[in-house]
Amino acid sequence: MDDSKVALVTGGSRGIGAAIVRRLAADGMRVAFTYATKRDRAEQVVNEVNAHQGHALCLEADAADPAGIAGVVEHALDRWGRLDVVVANAGVARAGGIDTLPAEEIDQMIDVNVRGVVHTIRAALPHLRDGGRIVTIGSVNAERAPFAGAAAYAMTKAAVAGLVRGLARDLGPRGITVNNVQPGPTANDSMTVDGPAAHAMTKWLALPRIGTPEEVSALVSYLAGPEAAFVTGASLTIDGGFAA
Numbered sequence: 001m002d003d004s005k006v007a008l009v010t011g012g013s014r015g016i017g018a019a020i021v022r023r024l025a026a027d028g029m030r031v032a033f034t035y036a037t038k039r040d041r042a043e044q045v046v047n048e049v050n051a052h053q054g055h056a057l058c059l060e061a062d063a064a065d066p067a068g069i070a071g072v073v074e075h076a077l078d079r080w081g082r083l084d085v086v087v088a089n090a091g092v093a094r095a096g097g098i099d100t101l102p103a104e105e106i107d108q109m110i111d112v113n114v115r116g117v118v119h120t121i122r123a124a125l126p127h128l129r130d131g132g133r134i135v136t137i138g139s140v141n142a143e144r145a146p147f148a149g150a151a152a153y154a155m156t157k158a159a160v161a162g163l164v165r166g167l168a169r170d171l172g173p174r175g176i177t178v179n180n181v182q183p184g185p186t187a188n189d190s191m192t193v194d195g196p197a198a199h200a201m202t203k204w205l206a207l208p209r210i211g212t213p214e215e216v217s218a219l220v221s222y223l224a225g226p227e228a229a230f231v232t233g234a235s236l237t238i239d240g241g242f243a244a
């Protein structure tokens, strides 16, 4: 019988989420992950993991839909019979003032970045093993927003940091740790490591480059692993000095 740990990751089809899926699978976990629309990208990640003798499965589910995320938890349990780690990564960022952004875009950020995190954790909690791990992906913008147009996004990520502090208290008696990883500018589809957007961003950083999804996934791996058993309620920033 396979007694390896099982992780659930939201938004694992690309970017930081895909790196987290690959890393947790390389750590020996079986990983179920969600995507919103990009099925091809999600299947590519599954194929990569499985080609390296890992175990991954992907399911389409809107992170902001409680029924959808509950279905994903059920599917993972049916397939693998346990749940040890939850990583609430799915998120959307829209730049603009709260008076200039379309109201729907502000609502979408609240839906995915806040409601989605709450409902993902709520759906997982009855099944999460004692001693389990919850990791949220927040943002350094929760603590520092040095340019205009980040207010609504920063608000959603500050909400996540607050949620994590409270949850750490609620779940401590079960030995479940709850931590929030706060990346700074990190390469993704819209900002490649050497592209113009990344170069423009470096003026806000102490280091002369943006981060990689793999660097963020390494911190998630630590928090999801046995060595981080005494770390809880923390927001850990990985930002190349953006907040320095």
Ligand SMILES: NC(=O)c1ccc[n+]([C@@H]2O[C@H](COP(=O)([O-])OP(=O)(O)OC[C@H]3O[C@@H](n4cnc5c(N)ncnc54)[C@H](OP(=O)(O)O)[C@@H]3O)[C@@H](O)[C@H]2O)c1
Residues within 6 Å of the ligand: 010, 011, 012, 013, 014, 015, 016, 017, 034, 035, 036, 037, 038, 039, 041, 061, 062, 063, 064, 089, 090, 091, 092, 093, 112, 137, 138, 139, 140, 182, 183, 184, 185, 186, 187, 188, 189
């Ligand atoms: N990249 C950065 O600079 C940076 C900095 C700080 C914090 N973060 C945070 O890190 C996390 C990942 O960011 P990223 O840059 O890697 O994002 P990304 O490359 O844009 O990927 C977003 C992921 O989330 C999924 N997703 C989006 N909306 C969803 C929804 N409603 N339901 C389910 N899944 C959804 C996407 O699925 P599809 O592929 O199907 O669309 C995709 O897998 C986010 O929480 C973000 O706020 C990123």
